[in-house]
Amino acid sequence: MSLTAADIKKISHLARLAIDDADIEQYTENLSGILGLVEQMEAADVADIEPMANAQDATQRLRDDVVTETNHREKFQALAPVTEAGLYLVPKVLE
Amino acid sequence: MHNKSLTELAADLRAGAYTSVELTQHFLDRIEKHDGSLNSFITVTADIALAQAAEADAQIAAGTAGPLTGIPMAHKDIFCTDGVKTSCGSKMLDNFISPYDATVVEKLKAAGMPMLGKTNMDEFAMGSSNETSFYGAVKNPWDTDRVPGGSSGGSAAAVAARLAPITTGSDTGGSIRQPASLTGITGIKPTYGRVSRFGMIAYASSLDQGGVFARDAADCALVLSAMSGFDEKDSTSSEEENVDFTSSLDKSLDGLRIGVPKEYFGEGLDEGVSTSIKAALEQYKALGAEIVEIELPNTGLAIPSYYVIAPAECSANLSRMDGVRYGHRCENPVDLEDMYKRSRSEGFGSEVKRRIMVGTYALSAGYYDAYYIKAQKVRRKIKEDFVKAFENVDVIMGPVAPTTAFKVGEKKDDPVSMYLSDIYTLAVNLAGLPAISVPVEPVAGLPVGLQIIGNYFDESRLLNVAHQFQQATDWHKQSPEGFGG
Numbered sequence: 001m002s003l004t005a006a007d008i009k010k011i012s013h014l015a016r017l018a019i020d021d022a023d024i025e026q027y028t029e030n031l032s033g034i035l036g037l038v039e040q041m042e043a044a045d046v047a048d049i050e051p052m053a054n055a056q057d058a059t060q061r062l063r064d065d066v067v068t069e070t071n072h073r074e075k076f077q078a079l080a081p082v083t084e085a086g087l088y089l090v091p092k093v094l095e
Numbered sequence: 096m097h098n099k100s101l102t103e104l105a106a107d108l109r110a111g112a113y114t115s116v117e118l119t120q121h122f123l124d125r126i127e128k129h130d131g132s133l134n135s136f137i138t139v140t141a142d143i144a145l146a147q148a149a150e151a152d153a154q155i156a157a158g159t160a161g162p163l164t165g166i167p168m169a170h171k172d173i174f175c176t177d178g179v180k181t182s183c184g185s186k187m188l189d190n191f192i193s194p195y196d197a198t199v200v201e202k203l204k205a206a207g208m209p210m211l212g213k214t215n216m217d218e219f220a221m222g223s224s225n226e227t228s229f230y231g232a233v234k235n236p237w238d239t240d241r242v243p244g245g246s247s248g249g250s251a252a253a254v255a256a257r258l259a260p261i262t263t264g265s266d267t268g269g270s271i272r273q274p275a276s277l278t279g280i281t282g283i284k285p286t287y288g289r290v291s292r293f294g295m296i297a298y299a300s301s302l303d304q305g306g307v308f309a310r311d312a313a314d315c316a317l318v319l320s321a322m323s324g325f326d327e328k329d330s331t332s333s334e335e336e337n338v339d340f341t342s343s344l345d346k347s348l349d350g351l352r353i354g355v356p357k358e359y360f361g362e363g364l365d366e367g368v369s370t371s372i373k374a375a376l377e378q379y380k381a382l383g384a385e386i387v388e389i390e391l392p393n394t395g396l397a398i399p400s401y402y403v404i405a406p407a408e409c410s411a412n413l414s415r416m417d418g419v420r421y422g423h424r425c426e427n428p429v430d431l432e433d434m435y436k437r438s439r440s441e442g443f444g445s446e447v448k449r450r451i452m453v454g455t456y457a458l459s460a461g462y463y464d465a466y467y468i469k470a471q472k473v474r475r476k477i478k479e480d481f482v483k484a485f486e487n488v489d490v491i492m493g494p495v496a497p498t499t500a501f502k503v504g505e506k507k508d509d510p511v512s513m514y515l516s517d518i519y520t521l522a523v524n525l526a527g528l529p530a531i532s533v534p535v536e537p538v539a540g541l542p543v544g545l546q547i548i549g550n551y552f553d554e555s556r557l558l559n560v561a562h563q564f565q566q567a568t569d570w571h572k573q574s575p576e577g578f579g580g
């Protein structure tokens with residue numbers, strides 16, 4: 001699998017990463033190499049095999065729908081880059 | 096004091112040979128003296144350690160101490176520690192003071208173990224050499240020009256250099272076993288679900304599993320018993336009953352059936368490593384075990400399957416690092432998208448970015464079935480290989496890594512060559528099995544680890560099999576020169 005510079009730009013946008021133009025070539029080469037490794041999977045015969053998400057085929061446990069967490073807003077927000085009046089601040093989304 | 100087992104340390108503490116404060120100070124002094132050349136710690140928490148040690152001394156005096164009370168330890172910096180920086184080896188979390196404790200941290204705190212600090216690691220646990228850390232590479236105490244392995248390289252180097260009696264680690268594709276192998280110590284990755292993932296920063300959630308590094312299997316058994324158990328805060332925590340892993344250490348190995356996969360001795364395996372592993376198998380025969388050649392025909396598919404599943408899961412897990420609620424935020428963002436993109440690009444190193452991008456691609460529209468679903472199907476084939484093998488054998492043995500520790504910088508810019516060094520460890524994570532690395536005869540002065548893979552929830556047997564080997568050999572007692580005094 002050989003990716004192009006345009007692919008890398010598209011993928012980095014989907015991943016919300018800003019990649020410098022100077023680094024695009026390196027990423028193109030690295031990612032193409034990794035996908036080349038991954039392609040060895042193509043030879044595997046997986047007809048009639050169910051995809052496996054958990055080693056014991058366990059499913060997510062559900063809990064009762066009741067409040068158990070206590071409020072730690074101040075403690076958690078102390079970690080945030082910018083907050084105001086108990087809210088997380090980000091650049092303006094709508095003009 | 097630093098060459099004693101946990102059982103000896105506990106006995107000395109009870110007998111009053113020294114206090115926990117003195118023992119803890121001894122290890123803090125060793126860190127101060129030796130870690131400059133190793134870089135195995137990101138944060139040293141001397142004040143916390145000494146306060147906890149004083150509490151432990153009070154418990155010992157009151158007669159309420161447990162088997163681990165007063166013995167210091169260190170956590171891989173992937174485990175959240177209340178009030179203490181938890182960086183995960185990343186610039187992204189360089190300013191992150193965790194507001195809570197991981198379950199593993201809570202449990203070892205409750206067991207009375209003072210925390211010496213937080214150990215260095217590959218960024219977000221992505222790496223096999225500990226060179227991707229924002230805090231710089233960790234050096235292997237056996238040869239400081241070489242890597243200690245990764246991603247739990249700091250935890251492994253710290254135990255190898257006797258800077259801590261035990262440390263915690265996490266293993267997503269080999270991150271406990273491979274550094275244990277490369278630094279000559281014992282490291283166990285339990286069955287997926289055995290140790291709570293709550294508060295252990297997620298890399299690939301269906302593969303991540305916490306575990307422990309120690310000098311030997313008996314010490315691992317003691318600590319793992321205290322770390323394990325069902326946790327309602329981890330949605331994939333196993334409800335399997337917890338056991339005292341020390342209770343069957345002394346069982347004889349007479350009649351033990353050891354499966355040796357021929358795929359683990361093929362091309363790429365260093366000849367010296369192969370010879371050491373085969374000598375260890377001979378030792379097991381002398382202990383009464385029987386060697387059975389087995390096949391794990393899908394071994395070669397573990398690398399491609401892992402390098403789809405792990406990046407896919409990491410791209411989802413790391414999307415939470417967005418500069419909004421915690422972690423790094425870029426200066427003067429012009430809009431929300433600019434803030435996301437620049438915060439993430441500045442906060443993450445290049446290996447993390449590579450894996451996020453591979454995962455993003457594998458999960459993107461039009462590629463999901465060809466990559467992610469296919470990899471999950473291959474994953475089941477790999478598991479079925481093991482299930483079939485365990486119908487006929489009790490444990491499986493082979494090398495942990497194809498070579499001894501490589502040089503710092505040797506593979507840093509070549510991700511594919513780095514990934515290939517995980518060939519013998521990845522399949523175990525994909526299958527969710529427990530496995531341990533045990534030191535065997537070194538090659539040219541560098542440690543080699545024997546990998547012992549067990550059936551699901553059979554950690555007791557793994558530790559028994561490792562312990563019996565260590566009763567008959569003393570490779571695990573060797574320590575690197577230069578860290579003695």
